[in-house]
Amino acid sequence: MSAAREMLCDTARAVFAEAATAGIAPVEEAGFSLLLVPEEQGGFGGDWGDANAVLQIAGVLAPDLPVAELIAVEALQPAATVSMMAGAMGQALALSIEHVNTRQQFGRPLGKFQAVQQSLAVMACEVRAVEAAAAALAARLDTVGLDATAADLEIAAAKLRANRAVGVVTAIAHQVHGAIGFTEEYDLNRVTIPLMRWRTAHGNDAYWAQRLGRQVAGLGGRGLWEAMTARGA
Amino acid sequence: MQGFALYPFDPPGDIAALRADLRSWLAVNQPQGDVVARANCWASFDADFSHALGAAGYVGMTLPKRYGGGDRHPLERYVVIEELLAAGAPVGAHWIADRQTGPLILRYGSEEQRQRYLPGIAKGELYACIGLSEPGAGSDLAGVRTTARETAEGWRINGQKIWTTGAHFSHIMLALVRTEEGSERNAGLSQLLIDLDTPGIAILPIIDMAGHHDFNEVFFDDVLVPHGALVGERGQGWKQVTAELGLERSGPERYLSSHALFVALIDAAGPEPAPAIATLIGELAAEMWTLRQLSMSTAAKLAAGEDPMVEASVVKELGNAFEQDMPRRVQAIVDCGWGDEDDLAKLLRALLIASPSFSLRGGTREVIRGIIARGLGLR
Numbered sequence: 213m214s215a216a217r218e219m220l221c222d223t224a225r226a227v228f229a230e231a232a233t234a235g236i237a238p239v240e241e242a243g244f245s246l247l248l249v250p251e252e253q254g255g256f257g258g259d260w261g262d263a264n265a266v267l268q269i270a271g272v273l274a275p276d277l278p279v280a281e282l283i284a285v286e287a288l289q290p291a292a293t294v295s296m297m298a299g300a301m302g303q304a305l306a307l308s309i310e311h312v313n314t315r316q317q318f319g320r321p322l323g324k325f326q327a328v329q330q331s332l333a334v335m336a337c338e339v340r341a342v343e344a345a346a347a348a349l350a351a352r353l354d355t356v357g358l359d360a361t362a363a364d365l366e367i368a369a370a371k372l373r374a375n376r377a378v379g380v381v382t383a384i385a386h387q388v389h390g391a392i393g394f395t396e397e398y399d400l401n402r403v404t405i406p407l408m409r410w411r412t413a414h415g416n417d418a419y420w421a422q423r424l425g426r427q428v429a430g431l432g433g434r435g436l437w438e439a440m441t442a443r444g445a
Numbered sequence: 446m447q448g449f450a451l452y453p454f455d456p457p458g459d460i461a462a463l464r465a466d467l468r469s470w471l472a473v474n475q476p477q478g479d480v481v482a483r484a485n486c487w488a489s490f491d492a493d494f495s496h497a498l499g500a501a502g503y504v505g506m507t508l509p510k511r512y513g514g515g516d517r518h519p520l521e522r523y524v525v526i527e528e529l530l531a532a533g534a535p536v537g538a539h540w541i542a543d544r545q546t547g548p549l550i551l552r553y554g555s556e557e558q559r560q561r562y563l564p565g566i567a568k569g570e571l572y573a574c575i576g577l578s579e580p581g582a583g584s585d586l587a588g589v590r591t592t593a594r595e596t597a598e599g600w601r602i603n604g605q606k607i608w609t610t611g612a613h614f615s616h617i618m619l620a621l622v623r624t625e626e627g628s629e630r631n632a633g634l635s636q637l638l639i640d641l642d643t644p645g646i647a648i649l650p651i652i653d654m655a656g657h658h659d660f661n662e663v664f665f666d667d668v669l670v671p672h673g674a675l676v677g678e679r680g681q682g683w684k685q686v687t688a689e690l691g692l693e694r695s696g697p698e699r700y701l702s703s704h705a706l707f708v709a710l711i712d713a714a715g716p717e718p719a720p721a722i723a724t725l726i727g728e729l730a731a732e733m734w735t736l737r738q739l740s741m742s743t744a745a746k747l748a749a750g751e752d753p754m755v756e757a758s759v760v761k762e763l764g765n766a767f768e769q770d771m772p773r774r775v776q777a778i779v780d781c782g783w784g785d786e787d788d789l790a791k792l793l794r795a796l797l798i799a800s801p802s803f804s805l806r807g808g809t810r811e812v813i814r815g816i817i818a819r820g821l822g823l824r
């Protein structure tokens with residue numbers, strides 16, 4: 213990560229930690245709505261790689277706030293939501309790992325049971341997939357100058373992939389937590405409820421699958437491969 | 446495991462030109478016949494094709510020129526491999542030699558072994574098999590019992606390997622054997638490079654449930670190989686094998702085994718598919734796109750000299766699930782009889798039958814998840 217992005221992330225962590233209790237005001241005051249605005253227009257001049265990093269932090273710390281809407285124009289809000297989802301899923305995984313390493317049953321930590329290990333491995337794969345999708349979408353958007361139409365395939369693929377991960381990630385996170393994860397007090401619901409909400413936001417699975425499916429049908433079988441390779445590496 | 450950042454996939458040279466050259470070469474040289482051979486095509490044996498591919502410079506690409514290789518960057522090889530698999534090219538004959546055995550000989554082998562084996566591998570003419578599994582050592586590979594004892598004349602090998610893909614057409618086997626008497630588990634193991642025409646070796650076919658002869662039982666009855674057959678260090682076999690498996694788990698072959706079926710599905714659906722088919726195509730495309738990003742990132746990390754053991758396992762786990770689910774999901778939705786003879790039906794049947802093996806070969810699903818769990822700090 214570049215030094216500039218690292219500084220940006222440090223700021224984001226501080227601001228979103230505050231915003232988690234204070235609401236969106238600190239985020240607005242810190243100028244995050246200017247993140248993607250060019251420097252000539254008085255903005256921060258960030259790229260989508262920066263936005264992805266900031267939005268993931270928002271997804272971890274303040275997933276209830278409308279940060280995607282604050283940072284991105286409408287056509288890019290599905291992309292922004294994918295980044296928030298990646299952050300929230302990473303947090304659900306982190307909470308789950310911490311919990312199973314601490315909670316003891318049958319005389320040992322839950323994480324020592326193979327069934328629990330295998331569940332968390334499944335969950336981790338989903339989280340990595342969404343993180344990869346968010347990062348690859350960011351790379352595409354930066355290549356095409358944040359043009360949502362030129363990234364239509366990637367936006368649809370990444371949002372659909374993230375939507376489909378929600379079911380697996382929320383189910384396993386809650387399962388390994390037991391009853392404590394079902395309480396209002398414990399942190400897990402602060403990411404799992406937003407994840408459930410985001411699955412519908414800016415298009416549910418059916419919407420994106422149809423949209424992507426028709427696009428791909430138009431390309432043809434061989435054409436899909438040619439399009440994928442022409443659009444990146 | 447820290448949050449995942451995509452490792453930049455940045456091969457040197459003109460990658461678009463490399464793809465275009467290979468695509469034109471395939472248009473002329475790829476056998477047009479059997480559509481089923483295009484599915485799971487890294488198991489399709491065609492020595493003529495491998496030979497021609499080698500002559501065109503697409504085998505042994507990363508090996509040094511002095512051993513007949515192409516001195517190309519690993520990511521250039523990656524691009525070539527994904528093109529071959531996406532086209533359904535029959536790369537099975539040289540597959541293991543090119544992917545694993547060649548790089549392993551280069552890394553751990555003696556100068557003599559390199560000169561002897563690498564040029565043939567790069568030509569697409571010398572084939573290799575992997576001698577790991579035994580009847581009592583499957584997932585629990587440290588249970589290897591085949592022994593090799595050092596004598597004045599060389600190594601004397603006794604024991605049995607099983608599930609050895611391609612042993613019947615391979616020239617060499619890279620075998621994991623127990624070289625220290627009384628050693629247990631992963632200590633005392635070494636790798637030997639065995640010429641398969643050595644007396645005392647019996648190779649017996651095992652026919653798989655698709656009716657194919659891909660894998661074998663291999664018996665060693667007092668087989669004598671020279672001292673120079675040892676690869677790398679005596680007693681370091683376990684470490685070397687683990688490194689070898691890293692090369693095996695994250696390539697494009699982990700999500701492209703069923704690609705021919707996806708192509709056929711899209712073509713059969715036409716430009717304006719029914720909603721249910723469009724949905725399926727969209728879901729499969731999203732998964733494939735994501736897997737490609739994960740696989741490329743892992744390849745880039747490998748190429749940079751890092752050890753992405755966990756990422757590689759994630760690619761294998763998600764990739765196997767994808768290529769295994771695809772035929773089942775296609776079957777659930779397309780109108781296609783078991784005995785139909787159109788391309789889609791033939792591919793579907795072949796892949797439904799072949800796909801249970803996808804999450805077994807190269808490490809079972811449960812073992813792979815165990816590796817990921819270790820990466821998460823749970824073991």
Ligand SMILES: Cc1cc2nc3c(=O)[nH]c(=O)nc-3n(C[C@H](O)[C@H](O)[C@H](O)COP(=O)(O)OP(=O)(O)OC[C@H]3O[C@@H](n4cnc5c(N)ncnc54)[C@H](O)[C@@H]3O)c2cc1C
Nearest residue numbers: 575576577578583584608609610802805806807809811812
């Ligand atoms: C098509 C194909 C090609 C192959 N090619 C080769 C080859 O070229 N060379 C070679 O050496 N081998 C090869 N193999 C063998 C392959 O590596 C083994 O099949 C694999 O390692 C599993 O071993 P096993 O079949 O003995 O199953 P087992 O080890 O008996 O496992 C059976 C089931 O139990 C599960 N299991 C086992 N142990 C545990 C555990 N501790 N916890 C949870 N679950 C567990 C497994 O995951 C699996 O689901 C090939 C296999 C196939 C299917």
